[in-house]
Amino acid sequence: MMQTTLHDLLALPAFAEIEVACGRAQLGQPVTWVHISELPDAARFLTGGELLLSTGLPLLTMTESAQETYLHSLAQGGAVGLLLELVRNVQEVPPALLAAARQLDCPLLVARREVSFEQLTKAAHARILAPVTAPAEPSLEPLWLALAETGRGADFVTAHLGPLLSLPLRPRATLLSTLDTLLTVNFNVAEAARRLGVRRQTVYYRMEQLRVMLGELEDARRQLGLRLALELLRTTETSAPP
Known part of the structure; x- marks a missing residue:
């Protein structure tokens, strides 16, 4: 403080x-x-x-x-x-x-x-x-914007999230949401379960599925890549025509 x-x-x-x-x-x-x-x-x-x-x-x-x-x-x-x-x-x-x-x-x-x-x-x-305002977390926006502007965004997303994107719509959405939540809470399983509205065992099960498809999730570089890929994916889906 x-x-x-x-x-x-x-x-x-x-x-x-x-x-x-x-x-x-x-x-x-x-x-x-x-x-x-x-x-x-x-x-x-x-x-x-x-x-x-x-x-x-x-x-x-x-x-x-x-x-x-x-x-x-x-x-x-x-x-x-x-x-x-x-x-x-x-x-x-x-x-x-x-x-x-x-x-x-x-x-x-x-x-x-x-x-x-x-x-x-x-x-x-x-x-x-006066209440102290916590410093804002560093934004990944400049990085994913740079990837998008160079036309490499789609390849980056596929390289990091490809196995998830090939799943049927429902499991794809479930695992992407779980991955996003885990990254947000720094892999705090209890907090992830609370935010997702599921039991802890369910989160552990989904984490194992994610590891099989994406590799070791605790690796810092992999986490950064996954964060960027999720941001790019959100941007792509938001800007896509209906």
Whole structure:
């Protein structure tokens, strides 16, 4: 599963005004949540992977040593970064805090204009919680189109599916459907049986018939050839005149 990173958040429109003061090399870290806190001991509430937002209020009463300790505690608590609004409480990043961030290579983000922390958190959480779309499987379409355009499609289909195509219509359709389903479910017999609406024993029996006519079905190259042949066959049958 792909996770949202600091880099992903900075690409959001809500984060357009946010600058990276240091820690750019760590922007690929995954972010689990975004919190707003003005507590000097905010680290005790962290569980790991958080981006902390602050107006810098806790820094006002801290010594340089305390500022360093503050950032170290956030890093030890699992925070992936600190975002400071440099408007009301602090107008520049305190040198001691910046030095500590550089030493830890901790992402330190700054907003030099007033920003809505509510909008930042809403945008970030929407991105973090967004469902991940599985990458599409590689398409075989370019391959079978190339075969069809060169006029070799029919020969390819015959070479791979010839024994099935010579069967009477009903067993031909049954075994072609079974083969297509088995390839789709990666030869998961239970799933193939469910999709075909038959018993597992029936699938095993048909698999044995397919092996006798087509050869070893578990061979990766043979499977690729069979997939292409089935796609070409479907295209041919769809485009054939009634």
